[in-house]
Amino acid sequence: GDKVKQSPSALSLQEGTNSALRCNFSIAATTVQWFLQNPRGSLINLFYLVPGTKENGRLKSAFDSKESYSTLHIRDAQLEDSGTYFCAAESQGGSAKLIFGEGTKLTVSS
Amino acid sequence: DAAVTQKPRYLIKMKGQEAEMKCIPEKGHTAVFWYQQKQSKELKFLIYFQNQQPLDQIDMVKERFSAVCPSSSLCSLGIRTCEAEDSALYLCSSSQSANTEVFFGKGTRLTVV
Numbered sequence: 001g002d003k004v005k006q007s008p009s010a011l012s013l014q015e016g017t018n019s020a021l022r023c024n025f026s027i028a029a030t031t032v033q034w035f036l037q038n039p040r041g042s043l044i045n046l047f048y049l050v051p052g053t054k055e056n057g058r059l060k061s062a063f064d065s066k067e068s069y070s071t072l073h074i075r076d077a078q079l080e081d082s083g084t085y086f087c088a089a090e091s092q093g094g095s096a097k098l099i100f101g102e103g104t105k106l107t108v109s110s
Numbered sequence: 111d112a113a114v115t116q117k118p119r120y121l122i123k124m125k126g127q128e129a130e131m132k133c134i135p136e137k138g139h140t141a142v143f144w145y146q147q148k149q150s151k152e153l154k155f156l157i158y159f160q161n162q163q164p165l166d167q168i169d170m171v172k173e174r175f176s177a178v179c180p181s182s183s184l185c186s187l188g189i190r191t192c193e194a195e196d197s198a199l200y201l202c203s204s205s206q207s208a209n210t211e212v213f214f215g216k217g218t219r220l221t222v223v
Contacts, residue, residue, distance in 0.1 A: 030209070040216070096208035099155070100154075
């Protein structure tokens with residue numbers, strides 16, 4: 001929705017290339033989570049972030065609460081990275097629910 | 111993989127019928143959330159339980175759904191009278207407490223015909 005804007009909405013990558021996904025927040029986000037949804041619908045946890053950065057293998061994520069955005073960097077993209085990436089934020093002053101972006105559909109091809 | 115279990119995985123109901131789906135949160139988790147997702151778009155928040163008590167829910171849930179967590183190890187989401195627009199993937203998630211990392215089950219895909 002409008003509170004969490006993800007970009008791009010869709011992305012095609014060649015194997016071995018790098019890219020970045022972004023979420024902009026119009027809410028005061030306190031924490032951010034990134035998920036990968038596979039074609040069967042399962043949501044896989046990628047990162048849980050307070051302001052700062054985290055890295056896990058070929059993935060790196062950052063959350064800047066002052067500038068109200070988060071990024072997810074994918075290095076050396078592989079076929080199995082294909083799917084829909086969602087960011088979600090908790091809002092300061094809200095309940096503990098997550099507010100989701102509309103997702104980035106990533107297709108990695110050989 | 112986090113152990114949030116949802117049943118059934120697939121559910122088909124006719125318009126006007128009642129539907130019920132269940133969720134077993136990860137052991138020790140006190141916060142449970144339900145979300146609705148249509149056509150692989152963004153997840154829409156439905157209701158949040160903390161220690162089995164509903165703390166936040168949208169109007170649609172108050173009006174047409176029934177959601178309870180009778181124990182810390184079982185929650186359910188029901189639709190009293192299914193409508194075509196209720197066709198969606200219903201995802202349950204849990205976290206150790208409020209404001210901590212959330213883990214999702216595999217969902218119940220409801221089709222209303």
